[in-house]
């Protein structure tokens with residue numbers, strides 16, 4: 001059963017749709033990465049799920065009950081935008097008030113539990129307003145975790161966190177989903193981090209869900225390629241493009257270099273798509289007098305898959321090929 005099921009959800013601001021006939025299925029116990037460009041409608045959707053906004057149309061069901069059922073609302077833990085905390089009260093006091101709101105029987109124990117989950121025990125006595133941005137984010141997550149919610153809705157929870165904070169939140173969410181069966185709906189623009197924890201994805205554009213998929217489906221859809229580094233990547237690209245349909249030259253960060261005119265720029269290897277065997281590539285280069293420094297099979301990740309999907313949405317299928325340094329049969333007069 002889905003923890004969150006949405007059909008035909010619609011919300012307009014002054015007649016302009018922010019969420020447009022949206023469908024969404026968040027399975028129980030999943031970590032659902034909700035992805036989209038700025039202004040695509042993620043926060044609005046989350047606010048509609050949590051009842052912080054009124055929908056104009058559609059159905060939201062949470063844990064099998066209508067989204068506005070008070071029983072269901074009490075099972076949600078929410079962090080959307082900034083934590084709702086009083087700046088002049090201590091972190092402990094803020095969480096204590098939250099515990100009272102939720103009617104928790106042992107506030108002190110619960111406050112210590114959630115602060116320890118986000119690694120913020122030492123901040124209990126500090127005024128919230130004096131906490132750093134990253135500390136506030138962690139405290140916001142702690143607040144959402146109070147009362148052992150069944151469903152967590154987290155909007156950009158790792159915004160402003162340092163590496164240690166990101167790891168702490170990652171481990172906490174993995175623990176909650178795996179060991180306690182908590183469902184997590186999470187938005188983040190840090191796709192590399194999201195892909196370390198998400199079991200499912202929903203990709204939204206202009207208020208409309210354009211794709212829902214499991215992490216395993218993403219894996220199959222992400223194209224595989226042979227990564228190869230040579231003594232002269234630009235020459236190797238030209239040689240390889242005679243045999244394979246698509247070859248990209250990468251920069252030092254492993255990103256495809258834009259436009260073929262940058263032949264002089266430093267490189268970080270090549271991607272050879274459609275080559276099923278790295279040995280084939282290696283042999284072909286050797287036959288053409290090129291020395292291979294490194295070679296392995298690899299796949300594109302979530303970030304590239306997402307950028308490719310967005311390019312295709314904007315410009316139609318195949319748009320990505322125009323973005324990168326692309327060596328193929330029609331390039332360079334060959």
Ligand SMILES: Nc1ncnc2c1ncn2[C@@H]1O[C@H](COP(=O)(O)OP(=O)(O)OP(=O)(O)O)[C@@H](O)[C@H]1O
Nearest residue numbers: 013014017018036037038039040041042043044045
């Ligand atoms: N209170 C509001 N009044 C008017 N328009 C709004 C309001 N809140 C959001 N919008 C508009 O609704 C659309 C969706 O906004 P939303 O904040 O849901 O996007 P988002 O995907 O969360 O963006 P981001 O990734 O930047 O946080 C945007 O065009 C935004 O300008």
